[in-house]
Amino acid sequence: MTLETQRIAPAPIRKSILVRASQQRAFDVFVGHMGQWWLKSHSLLKSPQKAVIVEPQVGGRWFEIGEDNSETEWGRVLEWSPPRRVALAWQLNADWTYDPDFETTVEVRFTPDGDHTLVEFEHRDLERFGTRAEELRGGYESGMDGGWAALLEQYRQAAEG
DSSP: OOOOOOOOOOOOEEEEEEESSOHHHHHHHHHHSHHHHSOTTSOOOSSOEEEEEEOSSTTOEEEEEETTSOEEEEEEEEEEETTTEEEEEEOBOTTSOBOTTOOEEEEEEEEEETTEEEEEEEEEOGGGGGGGHHHHHHHHHHOTTOHHHHHHHHHHHHHHO
């Protein structure tokens, strides 16, 4: 009898928040004003972060711009379906550097709910981080700096503001 080891992929990070904003505003603030709510401490630039850009089309770039106009790529747009859904390729590898050959997926869905919008966030394909997948999942989910939970709270405040 041969024993086989089976590696279980880390679960996707899933977060849901109810935002007091229309579906269109919730979508627009998430993708069109990301630099207003993205935590400045979550930057890869040497210069202070000036903006975070999601180009509004499939294949568009997802990147940050520094005050010195330097740019750092984060990924690209996989799906663009305003105001219902956006899917982004997160192309930062386990060493926090942009790698055009590496990709996990960030998907966000926006569903109207009365005078609010239900925002459902998922970061998946984390097994692609290999041996560091569980470590990185923990950091992305709610690490010492708050991870996606802190970013989504900042987003909620911006969308409701």
